[in-house]
Amino acid sequence: MSYTVLARKYRPKKLSELFGQENLVQTLKNAIEINRVHHAFIFTGTRGVGKTTTARILALSLNCTGKDGSGKETVDPCLECDSCKDILSFRHPDVIEIDAASNTGVDSARDIIESSKYPPMVGRYKIYIIDEVHMLSKSAFNALLKTLEEPHSFIKFIFATTEFNKIPITISSRCQKFFLQNLTQDELFANLQSITSRENISCGEEVLRQIAKMARGSARDSLSILDQAISLSQDGKIDIKIIEDMTKCGNLSFGEEILSHIFDANLQEALNTSENAIQSGIGISGILSDMIEIIAKMMHSICTKTDEKEVAKLLEKLKSSDNFSVQILDRMYQVILNSSHFAQNINEKSVLDTLIIRLSYIQKIPSIDDLVSSLIKEN
Ligand SMILES: [Zn+2]
Known part of the structure; x- marks a missing residue:
């Protein structure tokens, strides 16, 4: 069986699994529970703190139909219905992920606008997740603006960016904004501890504390370092020497x-x-x-x-x-x-x-x- 990198394997799939972002989680939970979810969001923060993960969780929550197909929007998506499964495997026709870093031009914005006129094919909502949205050109932003001003009720936009200040105010003022926090070393440590125990990886507290420090607030980076340490270890044991060798300067x-x-x-x-x-x-x-x-x-x-x-x-x-x-x-x-x-x-x-x-x-x-x-x- 092929190896799944830890950051993907343990990517949170529900709001309750997100850690270190309490305000964001509470606000989204409330909005979903009273069915007043905004039509456009901006998630901003440094790399690896959970921006696109949160976007996908929101897509799951909004389009989950429940195991028997009769469910509504939920803070606790079942992860088993067709909708959840399709979102998790990136093939849901109404959850469209776009990397703005490679689709910066006005043409891709026009494609979005054109397709956003039509209702979702199978889901409750048509959800556009646009990553690195600050990379869009000025004309692409302008083209998007109209859709944001008069959105159809079935459309949701979720923008993720590391550079909030590059997003035109005309766009950001129409979105609900969340600033995702860098994770603390204690939060990263606790997450690493839980994952190593589930993976049966033997390593001491010192090792995990060091990885948590090296990751500088990013959950994804902490798991990439752990993956690298596992690949250098023997018999699933990671000692501090491996980590020190990785950084040379200890x-x-x-x-x-x-x-x-x-x-x-x-x-x-x-x-x-x-x-x-x-x-x-x-x-x-x-x-x-x-x-x-x-x-x-x-x-x-x-x-x-x-x-x-x-x-x-x-x-x-x-x-x-x-x-x-x-x-x-x-x-x-x-x-x-x-x-x-x-x-x-x-x-x-x-x-x-x-x-x-x-x-x-x-x-x-x-x-x-x-x-x-x-x-x-x-x-
Ligand atoms: Zn579901």
Whole structure:
């Protein structure tokens, strides 16, 4: 039998199985129970926190017919009726999933609008799940707007995005918005513990705590790392050595490790870490948002003169380098942010490697302040 990756095998299928998103779960439950479900939603949050999972759960809840076919919208879909089965296997004719990253143009928006005129074929609702919706072009958004303004009662739109600020206000103001939270290390740990026990995987608390830390708030990333650790283990036993070998630097996340090598001016080690990071199954957007978060914390710590324990070691390294300034961190921040816009469309490894090389050079470029003062001196 082929191996199903853990993130897919244990993907929540009901609102009650979603964890770490209490407000969202309660609001959707209430709406379904009193049958007042909004016609358009935006789920936003970082990668792997459950945006498309929640969208599919909503589709199950809205179209489930119950085992005997007489059911109504429900917070507890049966997962056994034809509708549930078809949604779970991605072949329900009325639950249409579109990846806006590869369908950005106005033509795909027109297709949606055209097909949304017709009632659902078999389901109660026709549900459009549009992932990475911020990637749609301006004209595609404009084309969608009309449908959002005057929707048929049988249409539901569910938009998922990591970049809420790129969605036109005309669109977002017509949607019910949910900001999905990053999961805490304790929540990720509890989830990993429950899954390893169901999978009969033997590993200690230390291992799971470390994976929870490395995943930086993403359930999907935590399970990808666990999958990778399982593939490296023998006899289903994962010891901390396996996890340490995966990150080389032991208790650092990949983002921390890459930055640490860059501050040490060790380009080769930074590139090696990039290789390990991509192989671990953490998507590049996870690694980049990790790096962005770390640099933001470092800048905050320097500018407010407060202690940020999490970045103290990196700050020490940076301060001991010849060319230290907040401007360097600021430039690094901008460069990483720019890379994150390309991350989804180009080879992940080449984006990350090129970024690392650019970051290494930034450290060597003198700051504007230094340039100005050297010019003043020369004159
Ligand atoms: Zn069902």
